[in-house]
Amino acid sequence: MTNEKNRHVIPGEVIVSGNYRSEQNTFMEGNKIVSSIIGLSDIRDGNVRVIPLTGGYIPKDDDLVIGKIISHSAMSWQVNINSCYDGMLPASDVFGRDFSSHSDDLTSKLANGDLIVARIVNSDRTRDPLLTISGRELGKIDSGELLQISPSKVPRLIGKRGSMIQMIENATNANVTIGQNGLLVISCEDSNGLIKAINAIELIEEQAHIANLTDKVNEMLESKSE
Amino acid sequence: MGGRDTDIVLLDENGIRSDGRKVNETRKVSIKAGVLKNANGSAYIEFGDNKILVGVYGPRDVHPKHMSDTNTGILRCRYHMTPFSVGERKNPAPSRREIEISKVIKEALEPAVMLKQFPRTAVDVYMEVLQADGGTRCAALTGASVALADAGIPMRDLVAGCAAGKAADTIILDVNNEEDQAGQADLPVGYMPNLEKVTLLQLDGILTSDEYKKCLEIGIDGCKQVYEIQKKALQDKYFAKGDQNNG
Numbered sequence: 001m002t003n004e005k006n007r008h009v010i011p012g013e014v015i016v017s018g019n020y021r022s023e024q025n026t027f028m029e030g031n032k033i034v035s036s037i038i039g040l041s042d043i044r045d046g047n048v049r050v051i052p053l054t055g056g057y058i059p060k061d062d063d064l065v066i067g068k069i070i071s072h073s074a075m076s077w078q079v080n081i082n083s084c085y086d087g088m089l090p091a092s093d094v095f096g097r098d099f100s101s102h103s104d105d106l107t108s109k110l111a112n113g114d115l116i117v118a119r120i121v122n123s124d125r126t127r128d129p130l131l132t133i134s135g136r137e138l139g140k141i142d143s144g145e146l147l148q149i150s151p152s153k154v155p156r157l158i159g160k161r162g163s164m165i166q167m168i169e170n171a172t173n174a175n176v177t178i179g180q181n182g183l184l185v186i187s188c189e190d191s192n193g194l195i196k197a198i199n200a201i202e203l204i205e206e207q208a209h210i211a212n213l214t215d216k217v218n219e220m221l222e223s224k225s226e
Numbered sequence: 227m228g229g230r231d232t233d234i235v236l237l238d239e240n241g242i243r244s245d246g247r248k249v250n251e252t253r254k255v256s257i258k259a260g261v262l263k264n265a266n267g268s269a270y271i272e273f274g275d276n277k278i279l280v281g282v283y284g285p286r287d288v289h290p291k292h293m294s295d296t297n298t299g300i301l302r303c304r305y306h307m308t309p310f311s312v313g314e315r316k317n318p319a320p321s322r323r324e325i326e327i328s329k330v331i332k333e334a335l336e337p338a339v340m341l342k343q344f345p346r347t348a349v350d351v352y353m354e355v356l357q358a359d360g361g362t363r364c365a366a367l368t369g370a371s372v373a374l375a376d377a378g379i380p381m382r383d384l385v386a387g388c389a390a391g392k393a394a395d396t397i398i399l400d401v402n403n404e405e406d407q408a409g410q411a412d413l414p415v416g417y418m419p420n421l422e423k424v425t426l427l428q429l430d431g432i433l434t435s436d437e438y439k440k441c442l443e444i445g446i447d448g449c450k451q452v453y454e455i456q457k458k459a460l461q462d463k464y465f466a467k468g469d470q471n472n473g
Contacts, residue, residue, distance in 0.1 A: 012383030055378020
């Protein structure tokens with residue numbers, strides 16, 4: 001099957017015509033596959049998708065996100081996940097199945113303004129996306145530096161199979177938690193390493209569309225290590 | 227309309243218009259995408275002497291809540307002229323004309339924007355006319371679709387706008403303010419060039435059916451020219467620096 005190089009596309013631009021499947025950010029118009037967004041086209045095994053270069057975060061199942069508690073009701077917390085939909089974290093997820101709205105106080109576990117790492121369990125857009133914080137590496141964030149980048153640049157920051165972020169982590173000894181919604185938490189015991197990691201991430205955000213970014217970031221990380 | 231008496235020569239014997247253009251020539255159009263930091267998407271457009279700034283927010287929560295639709299997102303547009311956009315100070319309160327233009331621009335953008343993907347949300351488009359010189363609705367529409375694309379809102383196609391009209395008994399492209407005031411007809415067209423669909427069509431004045439057909443035809447031609455500039459504005463912002471992305 002063809003594996004065409006990435007191409008720059010804008011909304012309405014025909015990516016390919018013929019026998020292909022339309023995937024993310026594309027639609028069919030007759031037998032043509034058209035982009036609906038500004039981005040880079042990607043054709044793989046007959047599937048056509050466009051990697052966006054701009055736009056907000058749309059919740060997807062199984063995404064890891066970083067959110068901020070904004071309010072709570074008797075049964076659940078409302079979480080701002082940097083999207084047009086607020087996340088919902090049910091109280092039973094934190095208190096367990098024997099949760100009772102009479103005896104348990106939600107604010108005792110998570111108060112307004114607390115940051116959490118959560119996973120999206122269910123998001124069908126008819127209701128607010130459902131979150132969970134039970135799982136490895138999930139839960140309340142106690143320390144670290146919070147950084148925000150454009151959600152469309154998250155894949156670039158992670159790199160192919162995590163290559164980019166691993167490189168930053170190895171060079172700076174920092175631990176970076178990346179939320180798919182563009183929020184990240186960096187924790188590092190060494191303050192120089194922390195600054196270096198932040199600079200590297202800012203560089204990636206600024207120049208996400210440039211080729212050979214990995215080399216550039218690597219250069220930057222090494223240049224300041226003396 | 228209806229050819230008001232004026233001392234301006236709209237078309238001279240060589241077929242040159244009052245501002246030096248030929249009959250089938252648009253004004254100079256320039257667009258810059260992503261000019262505002264606080265909006266999700268933005269564009270600044272100069273369409274001849276029209277200067278319009280567009281900001282897009284969204285998709286975001288709908289307020290007031292009762293306006294939200296559980297089946298689809300909604301599009302809200304505000305076209306507004308600043309008090310200093312015209313010769314005599316314009317009252318900043320929304321006028322009957324501005325409300326109408328907001329509505330037609332909204333309806334012209336709706337076929338392009340794929341709002342079904344964002345139920346219960348709203349996309350807000352704010353268009354501020356900083357300087358007006360005839361044909362602002364087409365210019366605002368053109369700028370708005372660039373700003374929507376810049377905001378990353380999925381669209382079937384960009385919408386380009388350009389007016390055609392009749393002045394001095396001749397069909398002309400891209401009617402300016404003088405030609406609008408003293409001319410005989412004005413036909414703004416909104417067009418999706420890739421899908422080949424018209425999304426905005428209004429007519430002020432009187433045209434015979436042959437004239438109308440010709441007007442629409444050159445109006446669509448004008449839109450195609452404007453579309454190339456829209457495309458370039460987006461490419462300049464997103465793809466100008468560096469090479470193809472393959473690292």
